[in-house]
Structures are given as C-alpha cells and as structure tokens.
Amino acid sequence: MKTVFTLLILLHALIHLLGFVKAFQFAELKDFPLQISKPVGLFWLGSAMVLLTTGFFYFKENPYWWLFAFVGLILSQVLIISQWSAAKFGTLPNLIILVVAIISYAQFNFEKKIAEEIRETLPSSDPLLPLTESSIQHLPISVRRWLQYSGVIGRPAIQSVYMQQSYQLKLKPEQKNWYTANATQLSVTNPPSFVWSVDVQMMPMLYAFGRDKFVEGKGEMLIKLLSLLPVAKDGYNPQFNEAALQRFLGELVWYPSAAVLDYIEWKEIDNNKAEATMTIGQTKGKGVFEFDDEGKLLQFTANRYMSSGADAIKKDWVVRTLSYKEFNGVQLPNKCNATWVLESGDWTWALFEVDSVVFNIH
Template sequence: MKLLLAILLLVHGLIHLLGFLKAFGIGQYPMFSVQIGRVHGLIWLLSFFLLLLTALTMYFNHKLWPWLGLLAILISQILIVISWADAKYGTWVNLLLLLVIIPGIGEFFFNKKVDGEVKLLTNLQEVSIDKSVDSKLGKALPPIVADWLKNSGIGSSDSISKVYLTQKGEMRTRPDGKWMSFQAEQWFSIKDPGFIWKTRVQMLGPVFLSGRDKLIGGKGQMDISLLSLIPVVRADNDRGINEASMTRFLAEMIWFPSAANEPYISWESIGTHKARAVSTYGDQSVSGVFSFNDKAEPIAFEAMRYMETGENAKLEKWVIKNLSFRIVNGIRIPDKSEIIWDLKEGEYHWLTLEISEIQYD
C-alpha cells in the first residue's frame, strides 16, 4: 500500500513537471491548450518537487510527510483551478491523496501526544530512581523465582530501570473475528511501575486503528481511534482499567526480570513450579500466578483481569502462554507469546505477539 501511494505521488508529480517544461518550451505538449508563463511554470516545478518530497518522506516514515503532502496538494489544486480546462481531472487525484493525508495528520498529533506521555513517564522514573533505596537487600523470593532470575542472566545486584521494546503480531476483537496485523512500541518505567504502549493495527487496506494504553501513577488509560481521528474506545482512571493496567504490567515483567525484586512486588510459593506475585501501588493491589518449566523459564501467567471497559467490565481469567525464549542484550526472555481469555464459552485467543527489539537501561 505504501509503495502504491508513493508511485501515485510520483506520477502525479511528473504530470506537474510537464507544466514547467511547457512554460520553458522544452518539448511539445498538445494536452495544454493554453500558454503557460515562466513564473507560472516555476510554480508547476515547485509542485513537482513537493509531491516528490512527499513520496520520499512518506515511504521512509518521516513524521512531517503529511504536512508536506497537504502543502503540495494545496499548490497543485490552485494550479489545476488556474488551468481548469486542461488539468481538471487532477482534482480527483488530489482528493484521493487528501483521504490518505488527513489520517496522516491525525497520526502526527497522536504520536506527538504519546511522545509527551513518554517524556512524563521518563521524568517520573528519574524522580523515583533518585528517591529509591536498595530494594533487594533481604528480599525473600520463592526458589523457582530465584532460579528464574539466575537463569535469565539477572545477577543479584542487577537492576533495570527503563525498558523500550517493539512488537509485531496479530489480534482480533472477537472470538470468531478476522485476524489483523499490528506493530507496537512500548516504554516501561520500573522503579515507579508504569508503561506506555502505542500500536497501529491494520484493519483493511488503508484503514487502520491507532491505540495507546498507559499506566502512570497507578492510573490506567486506553484510547483507540479509527485512522487516528475517530474515537472508538476511551477508558480512563476507573477501577477496571486501573487494575487491568497494573495486571498487564505484572505479567509483562517477564521481559525485565529484575523487577521481581522491586518493593512493590511480593511473592508466595505455590508448589515447586509456580509462584504468586502481588503488585501493590497505593491502595490498589493485583495478583497473578507465574508457571515455570524445569529450566525455570516462565512459560505461563494467569490472573483474573477486567475485560471490557466501563459498566461492561467484569473479571475474567486472563492467560499468557510463552511459546519460545531467546537471549536479548544478555537476558533470556520469552520472545513469542499468546494471550487468551479463558471464558465460560471457551477460550478466546485474541492476540499473538513477537518481540522484535528490546533495550534496557
């Protein structure tokens, strides 16, 4: 899709280049029935370069591409109106491009908002680091959890404070729904537990969903919008979304195992291969059970988590199954997982993900 759009922009730009060539008498262009002055021709050339630059910046994901595209289309349409008899059909191409550029502008503001939230998360993390003390002294861990940290490559004095990762995978919105591919970025704060998760879900052709989940200061929030413009879901700071976000953070600790030693997490042994973790922030607590194999790898996580949002939210069994493991930046983590709602009606496998990249600080 991106390649087709880039080609359309390039072809549209080359057509504008003809106006410049006509104005300076370079070649014969019988499709232009009127004379084009040289100043007018230079504006046609400017439009060509703007459309070319839009194609390149869009293809290589530069954040300013929709603004360049909007300027290019504005100038293009002015030229078309001036030369209406010869160029009027170019209006349809501009309208088609506008349908893509407007969501691009929406995505620009969506990303700018997320960037601000990531900065806030980072600032809160730095304050927490300044105030923190060594939380690992005297920390009692179940044997299987201690083995997990040791085998994952986390030493007794190691402490991760920030994490950035990227994901890819598939999700669906109902048990019999169509699988949709997604890509995501996620930022974690460990000392003051929180995260920002940003995703783009490809629905059908050029139609996509923008999503952002966050947990900051024990408060959760979820925003989902169509084409980064039309709100679809918004859940903000109620018990359901707060606890669901805290549970998610607890489960995703598998990607930064040193968090098992943080003071807001307590542990309880359940047999030899299971342990219950309880995460507390202020007056809120959530818990879940980690299951390990004989290598002390965390192969599953189960918890009662709020499903849906608002008045429809209810506790359901939420399961993460870790399918494979690999070493990333010296730490052995699960890199592929399935997320399942275990409902009375049966299992609802709603998401499969793979870690593409992970960075620790």
C-alpha cells in the same frame, strides 16, 4: 501501495511540469490545451517541484512529507481552478493525496504524543541495587529459581526496558483470520509504569493505531482508526486501573529484578507456583505465576476485568510462555500467547514475539 502512491504523486508533478514547458514554449504540446503565461508558468514549475519533493520524501518515509504535500496541493489546486474547464480532472489526484496526507499528519501527531508520554515515563529515581542471593531469600522457592535462571543475580537491576514486538491479534472471539501488528513498549519498574503503542494492519489500506499506558496506578487505552477516528477509549476508572496493573504484574518476567520491590507481596502456593499481589496507591491486583523445575515461566493467570464500568465482569486471563531467549545476558520469554477463558470457550486473542530489548534507557 507505497510504490503506487509515490507514482501517483510523481505523475501529478510531471503534469504540472508540462504547464511550465507550455508557458515557455520549450516543446510543442498539442495535446496540452492550456494557455499559460510565462509568469504563471513559474507557478506551475513551483508546484511541480514541491510535488516531486513530496513524492521523494514520502517514498523515503520522511515523517514530514505531509507538510510538503499540503503546500503542493494548495499551489496545484489554485492553478487547476484558474484553468478549471481544461484542468478540473487534476482535482481527483489532489483529493487522493490530501486524504493520505491528513492521515499521515494524524499519525505524526499521535506518535508525537506517545513519544512525549515515553519521555515523561522514563525513570528519574536513583538506580536500584543489584539483586544478590541474600536479597531474594524471603521470596518463594519458585520465584528464587526463576530469578536465578533469568540471570539477573549480581547484574545491574532492570529499571526500564524498551521492547519491539510482533503480534498476531484476534479482536473478537468469532474472528477467524489473524490481524498482523507491530508494537513498541517502554516499561519502568520504579515507579511502576508502561507505555505501549501498536499498529494493527486490519486489511490493505486500513489500520488502527493504539496506545495503552499505566502510570501512577492508573491505566488508559486509546485506539484510533487510521490514527484519525477514535474507535475505543477507556481508562482512569477502578476496573481499568486494576486490569492495567495486572498486565504490568504479568509482564514482570521481562524485568525480573523488580520482583523484590516493595509494591509486590509474594505468597508461596507450592514449589512451582507463587501468587503475587501488587499495590500502587488505591489500585490493587494479583495473579499467579507458574514455573517449571528449571525456573522458566510456564504461565501467568489473573482474574481480570475484560472491560470497565459498573457492569464489568472478571474472567481468567492466561499468558503462556512458548519459548525463551537471551537478551543482553538475561533470559526472557520471547514468544507468548494471551487467552481469555470464557464460558463459550477459550479465546486466544494474541500471539506475540519480542523482537528486541534494550535495558535501562534514560
């Protein structure tokens, strides 16, 4: 579709270039019926040049291509209106380009908003001390094994982690086919917070762009169709705040050194299980981590709100580890799935893979 749309812009630009050629009589264009003066011909040339630039920038995925599109469309449509009887069909490609440019502009603004939230979320506190064998002795035995296996003992503590992720999603239990998605996430351990953005490809030419965040014990979610039309918004209520906190807690395995921080209280269940309770301000939540004898996470389970409001109910939410991978010397789960346990049966709604990891960005 990218190539097709680029060709549409370039073809539209070349037609405008014919107006310039006709005005200056560089060629005899019998099938181009417009009568154009030389001064107006320069405007046809200008419109063609702006549209050619638009096509080039769009193909190169320049984030500002829409700016040139708006300028080119204004010039183009004014010229078309001045020759309406012969040139009115040029309005159709202008409308197509306009719709795509508006969507791109909305995407640009949404991504700009997320980038600002990421900048505001980056850690500003002093670096955390590295973990030592003595600093983890108060933790359950399974948690100690996990921290040792992860390789974070003696290393600089993880204060932030930026990840790129690939997803397969089912947004409803009855959905048969998976949606493909790409996501990025910044997580900060002190103070605990995350900003997650996702681009979900639902079908050709139809996608949804969303953002989840958890800051100061409060969660918020926003999803827009084509980055333009809000289709889901929730947050800043006790149920959603708790659910977002539990997500942060479950993702502790991506920033293991946070296990010793004061906002988490551990309780040993047995040699391979431990319950963690996390408290931030008025928001509190818990979950159970299960590890194997080597120290690898097997799964995280939390009784979690599926929605918010007075009628919100809790269901078991299970994240299972499918494989591990080393990132910058730290062993992390890199493939997982997430499942809601429902009366009608398990709903595995997400399969995801961590593609890249950067620790302690500033």
